[in-house]
Amino acid sequence: MQTQVVLIRVAILVAALGAWEIVGHTANPALYVPPSAAVPALGRLLALDSYPDLAQHLLLTLREILVAYALAIAAGLGCGFVLGVNRLVGRAYGPILAALYAVPAVVWYPSLMLFFGLDAASKIAFGFLLGFFPITLAVLAGIRQVNPQLLVVARAFGASGVTAFRKVTLPAMLFTLVGGLRTGLALTVIGVIVGEILGSKSGMGSLINHAYGLFRTDDYIALVVVTLVLIVGSDAIASLVERRAQRWTE
Amino acid sequence: MNQARESVRVRLIQMLSIAAVLLAWEGVARAGWVDPLFVPAPTAVAGALGRIGRAALAGLGETLLKTAIAYAVAVVIGVGGGILLGSVRALRQAVNPFVIALYGMPKILVLPWIILFLGFGAMPAVVYATIHGVFPILVLVTGAVRDVDRNLVTVARAFGARRWQLYWKVVLPAIVPTVLAGMRLGIVFCLLGVLVVEMFAGVRGMGYVLSSLANGFQAAELFAATALVSAASIIIVLSLASVNERLSQWRGESR
Numbered sequence: 001m002q003t004q005v006v007l008i009r010v011a012i013l014v015a016a017l018g019a020w021e022i023v024g025h026t027a028n029p030a031l032y033v034p035p036s037a038a039v040p041a042l043g044r045l046l047a048l049d050s051y052p053d054l055a056q057h058l059l060l061t062l063r064e065i066l067v068a069y070a071l072a073i074a075a076g077l078g079c080g081f082v083l084g085v086n087r088l089v090g091r092a093y094g095p096i097l098a099a100l101y102a103v104p105a106v107v108w109y110p111s112l113m114l115f116f117g118l119d120a121a122s123k124i125a126f127g128f129l130l131g132f133f134p135i136t137l138a139v140l141a142g143i144r145q146v147n148p149q150l151l152v153v154a155r156a157f158g159a160s161g162v163t164a165f166r167k168v169t170l171p172a173m174l175f176t177l178v179g180g181l182r183t184g185l186a187l188t189v190i191g192v193i194v195g196e197i198l199g200s201k202s203g204m205g206s207l208i209n210h211a212y213g214l215f216r217t218d219d220y221i222a223l224v225v226v227t228l229v230l231i232v233g234s235d236a237i238a239s240l241v242e243r244r245a246q247r248w249t250e
Numbered sequence: 251m252n253q254a255r256e257s258v259r260v261r262l263i264q265m266l267s268i269a270a271v272l273l274a275w276e277g278v279a280r281a282g283w284v285d286p287l288f289v290p291a292p293t294a295v296a297g298a299l300g301r302i303g304r305a306a307l308a309g310l311g312e313t314l315l316k317t318a319i320a321y322a323v324a325v326v327i328g329v330g331g332g333i334l335l336g337s338v339r340a341l342r343q344a345v346n347p348f349v350i351a352l353y354g355m356p357k358i359l360v361l362p363w364i365i366l367f368l369g370f371g372a373m374p375a376v377v378y379a380t381i382h383g384v385f386p387i388l389v390l391v392t393g394a395v396r397d398v399d400r401n402l403v404t405v406a407r408a409f410g411a412r413r414w415q416l417y418w419k420v421v422l423p424a425i426v427p428t429v430l431a432g433m434r435l436g437i438v439f440c441l442l443g444v445l446v447v448e449m450f451a452g453v454r455g456m457g458y459v460l461s462s463l464a465n466g467f468q469a470a471e472l473f474a475a476t477a478l479v480s481a482a483s484i485i486i487v488l489s490l491a492s493v494n495e496r497l498s499q500w501r502g503e504s505r
Binding site: 013 | 256259260263264267268288343344345347348354355356358359360361362363365366367438441442445446449450457460461463464467469472473476479480483484487488
């Protein structure tokens, strides 16, 4: 049964690629880029033929992601705990935060471009903005999951504030928190890449725009594949961390 | 009594904080601590709203129209596909990994390609926004249909329900909350998609208005336009949420 399902999935994938190959060849290979054209383009890209400075752009994008994510974690944890610890503060500012979260984040991007210019800073700011909300909301949700009676008992047995936090609050909310951190990373990555594609001079997004602007569609597909590997890789690391944290709480 | 007093206090804190932020912002801008070219005072933004109001509203109308079309298509495909995938097990097992992968993939990567195919205009925005909005709905509805209580289905079958009756009387009522949750998620995704396309390759619409104001360094007008879109999307989401709440109350009463 299981192997049968896998076989069907592989068959679907092969059929889709085959159909793409045939349609692409008969219609317009320059626009459709069938797999037989995309694979050599990927080879050229990885051999640094089509874009010799690929590594620099890739590193810049990675650096933007890391800085934005670090800022999002710091601000998200800070904001989340401040809002979560005091009930009244949380009730007052939580809804404002939720309302802002309902705005499609891309409306802020032009303002960020105006503030921070076309360089890395505006991408970092946008990635930060996207990553900040899920982390903050996860901290808020996590704190709500902590059983207050456990805290009272811990304090009654003489646990200090720090110990109570480490032994009671943190384990109880860790699962939700780590989930939020993973979502935050995914959104930070998307934010940086969206920012780069909407306007930049360097980074993977700018290369994608360059290839698209010059109608080098095969190079464009190859760049998208490399960017996807970056995205999937970052999420794989995050999911590994998530599983570790799960085991630690159990 | 106590609760009423607390919610009054909460409202008071909210209003005072917003007023304080606006006042501080105004003060900082007036005192010249920040460059008014980049951070215009709230009063300047309010004035700019009057100047760009007509053009911005036209852009907003166009954006919302595209969003509505994309949303309608996304809901139909998402709910229909979700019911199909949720009820046919073999199909779900074969196709689901691809759906999940496409859901997780940042759609912005295929945007240049969509533009190459469809050119500049309303069409790429509608298509891209539909792709953006359909996946959360599809994934949620698939899960909800899959998890419909087997016992209900078995009992309905045992009592001789026809296929359409099974869907109309058992499956559909069971998945209503999830469908609504997906629809609320979907509208934000659709609006986001339209705005992104308008910013990337638009010649009209709110996304185009925003990016051209940014390119022209018209900060006050840009802030005013941003506030306008934000307010519109908050209103849309909140009203969907209240419809949602009313519907679930209605469901609760009818039981």
